[in-house]
Amino acid sequence: MKALLALGLLLLSxxxxxxxxxxxxxxxxxxxxxxxxxxxxxxxDWLCLAHHESNFNTKATNYNSGGQSTDYGIFQxxxxxxxxxxxxxxxxxxxGISCSALLQDNITQAIKCAxxxxxxxxxIRAWVAWKTHxxxxxxxxxxxxxxx
Ligand SMILES: *[C@@H]1O[C@H](CO)[C@@H](O)[C@H](O)[C@H]1NC(C)=O
Numbered sequence: 758m759k760a761l762l763a764l765g766l767l768l769l770s771x772x773x774x775x776x777x778x779x780x781x782x783x784x785x786x787x788x789x790x791x792x793x794x795x796x797x798x799x800x801x802d803w804l805c806l807a808h809h810e811s812n813f814n815t816k817a818t819n820y821n822s823g824g825q826s827t828d829y830g831i832f833q834x835x836x837x838x839x840x841x842x843x844x845x846x847x848x849x850x851x852x853g854i855s856c857s858a859l860l861q862d863n864i865t866q867a868i869k870c871a872x873x874x875x876x877x878x879x880x881i882r883a884w885v886a887w888k889t890h891x892x893x894x895x896x897x898x899x900x901x902x903x904x905x
Contacts (some may be wrong), residue, residue: 775815776814777812777813777814777815778807778814778815778831780804780813780899781902781904781905783813784800784903784905785904785905787800787803787804787868788905790865792868793905795872796875796881797880798881799896800899800900801897801899802881802891802896805887805890805891805896806832806887806891809887809891810828810831810832810833810886811830811831811833813831815830815831815860815861815862815864816830816860817829817831818860825845826845826848827842827856829842829859830860830864831859831864831867832867832870832871832874833884834852834871836856837849839851839873840854840855840856840858840859842855842856842857851873852869852870852873
């Protein structure tokens with residue numbers, strides 16, 4: 758019972774500490790950090806991607822049991838290729854960072870790593886959610902009335 762209570766409080770604190778971006782706040786920040794048009798990826802594409810991957814939540818994590826890897830943060834960047842979480846078999850860590858750095862409220866590192874991901878030949882197609890939900894779609898609603 759005590760353990761359950763402690764777990765409940767822990768989950769509560771994780772939820773409370775998670776930073777969930779508002780759409781336009783994220784749009785402005787991404788623009789400021791040079792994401793608009795980076796490697797041909799529009800601001801609306803980045804927003805659509807982040808919306809479907811994490812719902813703009815910097816603390817989002819999802820374990821892929823098939824690949825024994827985990828996706829981290831607002832862009833759901835994967836531990837097989839891009840970051841080190843100390844538990845993913847045959848991990849590459851091409852961004853040269855700890856995966857926990859991708860969960861910070863300050864998304865500077867997550868942005869830097871996302872740029873690294875799209876510099877690879879497959880570009881934004883690395884994100885399945887982008888292909889499924891954003892490719893060939895009208896994405897104007899993502900930046901609408903944001904002044905970006
Ligand atoms: C976010 O972190 C970067 C370094 O990773 C730092 O340069 C920047 O000032 C930080 N931004 C804020 C708002 O704290």
